Amino acid sequence: MKKIFIGFFAFSLLFFSPEVFGQESFQEVKQKSVTITVDNEGNVKVVHELRNSEDASQLTFVDGTVSNVKFMKFGIEESVPEAEGKESIVLLPNQGNLFVTYDLKDVLFEKNGVWTWDFFYPESTAFIFPEEVDLLFANERPIFLDDKKGIACHGCQMLLEYSINESRIYQNVKWEEKEFTVEVRNQNGVDKFVFDQPSKSITFDTIGENRFVTTIIPLELLWEPYTVFLNDEEIPSRQHINNGTHVWLIINPDTSGQVNIFGTTVVPEFSMMIPLIIGFFVILTLPFMKKFNLR
Template sequence: MNSKICGFLVILLIISVIPTVDAQISFGEKASQKSVEIVINSFGDVHVKHVVNPANLPKQIELIYGTASNITVTDEEGEEKQFSVIGDNTGLLIFPSQNRSIVEYDLEHAITQIDNVWTWSFRYLETTSFILPEEADLIFANERPVYLDEKKGITCHGCQMILEYSLDEPKIYQNIKWEDKEFLVEIRTYTKINDFTFDQPTKSITFDVSEKNRFVTTIIPLELLWGPYAVFLDDEKIYFHEYINNGTHVWLNIRPETTGEVTIIGTTVVPEFSILAPLAIGFLVIVIAPLIRKVNLH
């Protein structure tokens, strides 16, 4: 009888000290995490790795939202450690350890693919690193483009974002000839591009997009068309991202909400660049040369 009363009192004590946050059960203080890494492969499979700092008391770690499976907890030497699952695989209780704990699991149904775009509505308020598939060199975080180039991924601090990317996105090349020069404009998109036109007098590039809500990235040689830029869909000015100006090319990204004609307007256009050089030479001959002659005479 006494043991039953004692057990009841222990349970009552535990319940009285358990705080509730967002209807989630908590059995200990929040764990301090050294790092969180997410690896995504070409098929949309997700593997998560948490590195948890040592602690003298049991600590709770929240798992990233999704269907977690194949959960393991080891130390830095790879030795398995005891842990308890909280709720429906929403968190873990990690027992005290003098070494860092490595928590790993697969996350199912986290990413969905719609119209060739992989999408993840992600929220995890810890600094998180994403390792993307090698084929994904251009990704979007809350619709802001990020060009990975040779980098493997990105790091998100206090992360809440819509992650979107495509694999092997089609590239369309348009060769523009102007006088004795040729310029290559590249367009990256899954939508069809029709009626591409470069108009030198209006300093503009135009083309038709046949699908709505598709990312369209246009890579323009700066010698052909220099900014600042304005972008229109039919006659309406639309929002765009300008990024990756490497001195020779600029990347402009849009996501038209409807189909129609896209017009990119610049402020300086070929051959205005070539005109500047003769003007500069003329200025030197007419203005600077007489001054130099006077200085030499004195």
């Protein structure tokens, strides 16, 4: 494999002619951080912050098609065209702390509105996503970003999935004097939303196959755990997020059809249960209070 020796001296880069070094190998350079930024069109930018090494060392790029490689030091940026299309570069010793940046292609793929990246890199890696992304999946586990910009992945191997510009449908459910908002996200939207209090269920029609459908349910309206049916057949739901007031329930239907979400407790049963729950805890703590008073 051809290896490029690269050195950063004073304010310029010196490139040593590419040579074939047979089976000679170099120790992987120690990295301070790896940051991957993704924009809303699927473009990927990688930044490696490297520690100084007293020996010649190797930087392995993130797997993909590497282009627009640059070195940064002392606030100076210089292109490294010889490194483009390579899997790694060899750095001369005593280069100090360096930043290596490059664009990465052929890694993110979009299908049916879902971006997917089968990612592996042995170093801890931070991912920064577009503002439009607030929910993603890592190895099929949902991660809610909320006001965060991204995630950190330690010794990272994951199947990354996320959507941008999903349709968001807000349904207001009124019960007696209370009003609840249920949000449903899907690339193609949903239709015929119904909340049915007697059956403790939420029902809607979804359009499109193999597309994420996320339903954000107020817990006071419909309590977990949930059972989900598609066209009267039970289907699995993704692990859901619970922030204390709402649950993010995620499914990935393999066809269009009617979705039924059944809960265990429904308004006003939930509000009626609160005094019972409080009373239960009072009964449990009463013996301990008496014991404390006797002392």
